[in-house]
Amino acid sequence: MPAYKTVTINPVLPNRPRASVLVIYTGGTLGMVFEKGQLVPFDFEQILDRLPEIKRLDFEITFTSLEEIMDSSNMRPDVWEEIARLIQRHYELYDSFVILHGTDTMAYTASALSFMLQNLGKPVILTGAQLPIGVARTDARENIITALEIAAAQIDDRPLVPEVCIYFQNVLLRGNRAKKKESSQFNAFRSENYPPLAEVGVTIEYNFPFIITPNADLEFRIKPQLEQNVAILKLFPGITQNVVRSILEINGLRGIVLETFGAGNAPTLPWFLHELKEATERDIVIMNVSQCDGGRVMQGRYQTSTWFDKIGVVSGGDITTEAAVTKMMWVLQQETDVERIRERLAMPLAGEMSMF
Numbered sequence: 001m002p003a004y005k006t007v008t009i010n011p012v013l014p015n016r017p018r019a020s021v022l023v024i025y026t027g028g029t030l031g032m033v034f035e036k037g038q039l040v041p042f043d044f045e046q047i048l049d050r051l052p053e054i055k056r057l058d059f060e061i062t063f064t065s066l067e068e069i070m071d072s073s074n075m076r077p078d079v080w081e082e083i084a085r086l087i088q089r090h091y092e093l094y095d096s097f098v099i100l101h102g103t104d105t106m107a108y109t110a111s112a113l114s115f116m117l118q119n120l121g122k123p124v125i126l127t128g129a130q131l132p133i134g135v136a137r138t139d140a141r142e143n144i145i146t147a148l149e150i151a152a153a154q155i156d157d158r159p160l161v162p163e164v165c166i167y168f169q170n171v172l173l174r175g176n177r178a179k180k181k182e183s184s185q186f187n188a189f190r191s192e193n194y195p196p197l198a199e200v201g202v203t204i205e206y207n208f209p210f211i212i213t214p215n216a217d218l219e220f221r222i223k224p225q226l227e228q229n230v231a232i233l234k235l236f237p238g239i240t241q242n243v244v245r246s247i248l249e250i251n252g253l254r255g256i257v258l259e260t261f262g263a264g265n266a267p268t269l270p271w272f273l274h275e276l277k278e279a280t281e282r283d284i285v286i287m288n289v290s291q292c293d294g295g296r297v298m299q300g301r302y303q304t305s306t307w308f309d310k311i312g313v314v315s316g317g318d319i320t321t322e323a324a325v326t327k328m329m330w331v332l333q334q335e336t337d338v339e340r341i342r343e344r345l346a347m348p349l350a351g352e353m354s355m356f
């Protein structure tokens with residue numbers, strides 16, 4: 001594990017801060033500032049110059065950064081593992097965690113962490129920005145300050161949001177329910193199938209019935225390994241047998257997230273049925289996820305999905321593709337028995353899908 005450089009800011013010294021937050025900087029647009037006319041990654045030693053508002057917070061904030069600062073389009077499972085290990089190493093030292101991350105793959109990282117961090121009892125809040133912190137109109141300041149406020153919020157010494165979330169432009173979303181929906185407006189993230197955990201205006205309104213209550217008897221631990229031999233197969237009218245077969249025949253493939261139409265429908269062409277059946281017989285696990293962002297897969301509602309149940313395709317219900325693919329990577333690493341893998345994929349593990 002590399003030695004991480006840290007900067008701690010305690011605005012209430014010499015008084016005791018009411019909470020402590022560890023901020024982990026991973027990269028993304030947010031952390032860019034202008035230097036000699038160019039946008040370059042922000043050095044956290046200058047945090048107070050860039051974000052003087054921090055001095056008005058009444059809790060302690062420690063900044064650290066991954067060794068490799070990246071555009072989140074380069075995000076990888078080994079970096080998710082590094083983040084999970086960093087949280088584990090500091091779990092007892094801090095009340096909560098904020099992860100500064102590029103927006104492009106933030107929903108994947110949030111989903112992966114929601115499975116890796118087991119029995120989480122503290123907030124882990126991802127945020128980022130559409131404009132760099134060094135730009136006058138940046139959305140980074142509000143996103144960071146509010147993510148910090150939410151991370152530090154407690155009642156009776158207990159955190160208000162003890163789960164992996166994304167905070168972005170006035171909404172706090174469950175991380176494994178969120179999707180990046182917008183690449184130019186500031187409201188980049190939405191969650192179609194689960195209500196926001198908080199909405200932010202003049203006050204922060206928490207949606208308590210929808211926030212996970214952790215089981216305090218279970219000890220926090222991490223299970224960070226993932227199986228990368230998975231693929232996403234998106235259907236479209238006109239998809240050919242060649243394309244489907246070449247994906248299903250990828251050497252070493254263990255699982256497929258099948259993006260289907262509407263409520264989980266797919267062509268009833270004999271060749272398509274044959275390819276999928278043949279793949280499940282080779283123990284490739286297939287999870288049916290809808291291309292629609294809202295609503296859910298209902299296998300068997302239409303004739304075009306009835307046969308999925310018969311060949312052992314798992315219904316993804318109202319899961320997002322981001323959560324489905326990371327869940328599949330995670331479950332395939334935990335289990336070897338195919339029936340058991342299918343069972344675990346079909347049930348919610350971290351609030352990522354609804355039970356119907």
Ligand code: ASP
Pocket residue numbers: 027028029030070071072073101102103104105128129130
């Ligand atoms: N490409 C950037 C990233 O995801 C975009 C952003 O940060 O918003 O790292």
